Amino acid sequence: ETGVTQSPTHLIKTRGQQVTLRCSSQSGHNTVSWYQQALGQGPQFIFQYYREEENGRGNFPPRFSGLQFPNYSSELNVNALELDDSALYLCASSLVGKVTGELFFGEGSRLTVL
Amino acid sequence: AQSVTQPDIHITVSEGASLELRCNYSYGATPYLFWYVQSPGQGLQLLLKYFSGDTLVQGIKGFEAEFKRSQSSFNLRKPSVHWSDAAEYFCAVGAGTGNQFYFGTGTSLTVIP
Numbered sequence: 001e002t003g004v005t006q007s008p009t010h011l012i013k014t015r016g017q018q019v020t021l022r023c024s025s026q027s028g029h030n031t032v033s034w035y036q037q038a039l040g041q042g043p044q045f046i047f048q049y050y051r052e053e054e055n056g057r058g059n060f061p062p063r064f065s066g067l068q069f070p071n072y073s074s075e076l077n078v079n080a081l082e083l084d085d086s087a088l089y090l091c092a093s094s095l096v097g098k099v100t101g102e103l104f105f106g107e108g109s110r111l112t113v114l
Numbered sequence: 115a116q117s118v119t120q121p122d123i124h125i126t127v128s129e130g131a132s133l134e135l136r137c138n139y140s141y142g143a144t145p146y147l148f149w150y151v152q153s154p155g156q157g158l159q160l161l162l163k164y165f166s167g168d169t170l171v172q173g174i175k176g177f178e179a180e181f182k183r184s185q186s187s188f189n190l191r192k193p194s195v196h197w198s199d200a201a202e203y204f205c206a207v208g209a210g211t212g213n214q215f216y217f218g219t220g221t222s223l224t225v226i227p
Contacts (some may be wrong), residue, residue: 004157033213035215042118042204056213061133090157103215105150105157 004093004106012112013081021076021109023091030095031055032074033103034066037088047091049074078111086113116209118143120218127195128226133222134141135190137205146208147188149179161203164188175199200225220222 005024013019025032030105031050031099034041045058049068072093077086088110117140127133139145146165151156162173169181179190188205205218 030213031213035217040211042219043216044212048213058115058214063181087160092158102160102163105159107155 004104006089006091006106007107008101008109009107009114010110012114014114015081015083017081017113018077018079019081019111021078021089021091021095021111023074023076023106024089025072025093026104029093029104030072030092030096032068032072032073033092033094035090035092036060037083037090039087043090047077054096062075071083073107081113083113116145116216117204118207118208118216118218120203120205120221121138122221123219124222124224126226129197130194132208133190133192133195133199133223135205135223137188137190137218138186139188139205139207140186141207141209142162143209144183146181147181148208149173149177149188149190150204150206150217151175152204152220158204161190164183196222196227197225197226199223 007022033048034046037043046060047057048055050086052068065077067075087106092105119138148163150163152158161177162171164171164181172178177192202220204220206215208215
């Protein structure tokens with residue numbers, strides 16, 4: 001069974017740039033959620049994708065966008081990067097989109113914005 | 115709105131000692147409650163969860179947690195801590211029909227020999 005994999009593991013960008021983070025869900029999981037974890041904070045829900053459509057969104061601006069592909073993998077895109085976007089971005093896959101479904105997390109992509 | 119409070123930012127315990135990590139939540143209905151552990155450079159791993167029924171739930175690695183509705187708490191316990199338990203621990207709550215988890219700010223656990 002393949003777990004959740006994320007790429008890249010680390011990256012550095014400058015303000016105003018755009019970034020794309022990638023996530024491969026665990027085998028058999030059709031739902032992907034993205035969370036932002038700032039330093040010293042708990043993860044915050046960005047959005048969830050189910051059947052290639054956004055299925056819920058947290059309190060993040062539209063410059064955070066995503067995609068889910070037919071193989072259930074997903075991308076998180078952030079435009080016009082700001083310093084406060086520096087964080088660990090966690091992808092989690094699940095078999096069920098509801099909170100009753102266990103989340104399986106990847107190791108994250110650490111983004112530094114200079 | 116749902117929220118989770120973990121009052122202890124950092125806890126240090128001796129190996130072999132007991133452990134209790136506190137978690138308080140805010141949610142109007144019966145919540146779905148979770149404890150996750152995050153080791154350095156790792157993603158979050160589920161330790162245990164509470165949905166309904168017995169208020170004392172057992173998890174992996176010898177952890178247990180007790181749901182107390184009257185105190186809006188879901189504290190994590192372990193009778194004897196091992197050095198490998200050093201990590202960051204997050205309490206989370208999920209709202210009934212929703213798909214969003216709300217995490218606390220975490221408690222960092224240090225285990226000393």
